[in-house]
Amino acid sequence: MSFERVAIIGLGLLGGSIGLAVDEALPDVATTGFDADPAVRRRAAERGLAGTICETAQEAVADADLVILCVPVGAMGEVAREIAPALKPGSLVSDVGSTKASIAAALGKALPGHAVIPAHPVAGTEHSGPDAGFASLFHHRWCILTPPADADPAQVDALAAFWRALGSMVEIMDAQHHDLVLAVTSHIPHLIAYTIVGTASDLEDVTQGEVIKYSAGGFRDFTRIAASDPTMWRDVFLNNRDAVLEVLGRFSEDLTALQRAIRSGDGDTLFDRFTKTRAIRRSIIEQGQDDARPDFGRKDHDD
Amino acid sequence: MSFERVAIIGLGLLGGSIGLAVDEALPDVATTGFDADPAVRRRAAERGLAGTICETAQEAVADADLVILCVPVGAMGEVAREIAPALKPGSLVSDVGSTKASIAAALGKALPGHAVIPAHPVAGTEHSGPDAGFASLFHHRWCILTPPADADPAQVDALAAFWRALGSMVEIMDAQHHDLVLAVTSHIPHLIAYTIVGTASDLEDVTQGEVIKYSAGGFRDFTRIAASDPTMWRDVFLNNRDAVLEVLGRFSEDLTALQRAIRSGDGDTLFDRFTKTRAIRRSIIEQGQDDARPDFGRKDHDD
Incomplete structure (x- = not known):
């Protein structure tokens, strides 16, 4: 199992770096991207942060096997509620937030019955926004997955493989x-x-x-x-x-x-x-x- | 007025960098160096941290116009007492310590009647010892001089010119x-x-x-x-x-x-x-x- 279409919601430092890294490491994977800020969407299109920059989050996630939420921790629940009706059955939702227990709770509540595996790539710089991302941000950095107890092991493996392809080392951990x-x-x-x-x-x-x-x-x-x-x-x-x-x-x-x-x-x-x-x-x-x-x-x- | 012979006491990161910087920026100035640790003296000789590495601090300062103490703040008074009998009349004693009021007091007490102008180059790295120094350490970094009220203005100017030659920007400030x-x-x-x-x-x-x-x-x-x-x-x-x-x-x-x-x-x-x-x-x-x-x-x- 692997992902053929990845949607990136939020095109700042982390989201942009994922888009660029997928383009470099997994050229056969199609990416769609969305950001709530129109100026960020324009800049993302110029830099090619995703293959297709969409005008709505729902449009970006519609065909995706993997959806990665790259928005501030406090916005995760709201964004998840927004995309919920448009998610493809069987798709996996993940994120890059720096806290995990509160995000697991927020995503679980917003997406009942949908597969969610939170993740945290421990990588970053002091810069933010659509100009900050670069393809090697995750090289030799740890990415921590915090799958819930009932997560599908095949999906956990697929998400781990995705992050390894981007250059990360992967660790599985309890959210708390x-x-x-x-x-x-x-x-x-x-x-x-x-x-x-x-x-x-x-x-x-x-x-x-x-x-x-x-x-x-x-x-x-x-x-x-x-x-x-x-x-x-x-x-x-x-x-x-x-x-x-x-x-x-x-x-x-x-x-x-x-x-x-x-x-x-x-x-x-x-x-x-x-x-x-x-x-x-x-x-x-x-x-x-x-x-x-x-x-x-x-x-x-x-x- | 300028210095023709500079003695460096203590050949760690700061002392070693001064020696290398003088060699690069002021090749006509002769340097002598001393360190209390024989292993440091040997390594300093190998790296050429000073023109002449001496076996005693007194020997190192005997002909110097400028003596720079590059030892830990707590050792300044003791080193000053040790070199006091050997200092050339009219020579200037300075230092590179990170505190200034206590050093001014310690040097004033150890060297009564002798010219002392404390200094602090605000530069450094996390490394220490005789292998840590490099000639450009002071480039574009501030060096703060804290001359006592009765300091000779010509000596203050000469010390400022010395640090500028090593790449520093110089500021004069009250020690407190x-x-x-x-x-x-x-x-x-x-x-x-x-x-x-x-x-x-x-x-x-x-x-x-x-x-x-x-x-x-x-x-x-x-x-x-x-x-x-x-x-x-x-x-x-x-x-x-x-x-x-x-x-x-x-x-x-x-x-x-x-x-x-x-x-x-x-x-x-x-x-x-x-x-x-x-x-x-x-x-x-x-x-x-x-x-x-x-x-x-x-x-x-x-x-």
Whole structure:
């Protein structure tokens, strides 16, 4: 079993990258695309983000074996209700949202009796919109599938094969566990980055110009992920509240402990903590999830 | 006035990069270098991090017009006391430490009556040691000088010209203000990165393997700066305590406000906060302090 016609609903960074990746890796698969924004549809047509850009979501999904929803987490239910009457019997609906339990619930409610297998490709950049996508976005990145208990194993295999064809490595996981793991590896880092960038811009005694000038000391790394799409991230936090608050509680405890060490001049605690963290970095590079060159090979080094 | 002989004490990332940059940009300037670690001295000689690698710090500084201390912040006073008897009359002592008020005090005490102008090149990578340095590290990066009130203006100008020759842009600032600005743009980002990487590795319900596999969701950016030299950073926090605790207090307040917005489902507050932060990113890129390519042009994109 494999997919011959794939519909992509939402043509931003993720949807656009899927379209381009299918075109490159699975040239025999036909793609249709739709975005609610007419300007995005025009740009998607210019860039060829899907074989056919449709004027309605229903038109885009009508002949598809696989429908992938690439809209913000909070819009998944509404889009699913919109396409429900037009879905081909036997087709599979999936998505790329960053939270999984709330999406599984929303899609299950909107599409009763229809096959749904949520998915989350753990890949992205700080850019968004129809110009942001590129075909290699998923190369050597993990895609997590969270099939419900009653999912058809053949459909799970077909969806896994689809993501592997696009360059991903595939993992199957429980939706609740996904939401906890991603709270740690993605949601809390984004929340912290948004917070510190906001804190820095609100200080009275340090100007915004100074923050920008001296950002190479570490701050600039946070601004990259704090430049991510606000709608997407608002929805992530509203839809993964429990896991985010749990991990945030741990983080705050750990930060308080380091704050106390600084206040009391406890250099040993600081040194121990700062030493432990190097090993994780090493493993991330060994497993190909980041670039070992200094500063990831930022261009300034060889200008 | 300019410097003909420069001594570099400490041959890690910063000291080594200064040596290589002088060799490239100021080939007529002679450099001597010293490091307390014999293995570092051997490697520094192999890489040519200074024209002459000396066996003692006193030997390295004996003929120098400019002595630059490139050791951890907490070691500055001790190194200054060691070289004091050997300094050439009229020579200038400077440094590259990440805090400035405590270093000004330590050097002033160790070198009474001798000319001292502290400096801080805001540049670095996550790597450390004698293999980490490269000649272009300072290109298009700011170097902050914090001359004491009685500094000789000709020496301030000469030091500024030295750093400009190495590719830096130079700013003059009060030491206390420097420490507050860098608490925001460098010290707190590092503390937060060390904390979240530590939090992630201590969770019971999420394995370290999972954290590493799915790090591309945002976490990996934090691991880069959390891989920085532990001794250096311990000393930074012990020597810039007041400014760090002040900014940390603000950060914690702001994080608590976002935590409350998540708990109460207040999407508008989240959206507003996440929108504000994009402008800073744009300015940092416009001013050449970061790379606009997605993910800084990490290599995975075109593999």
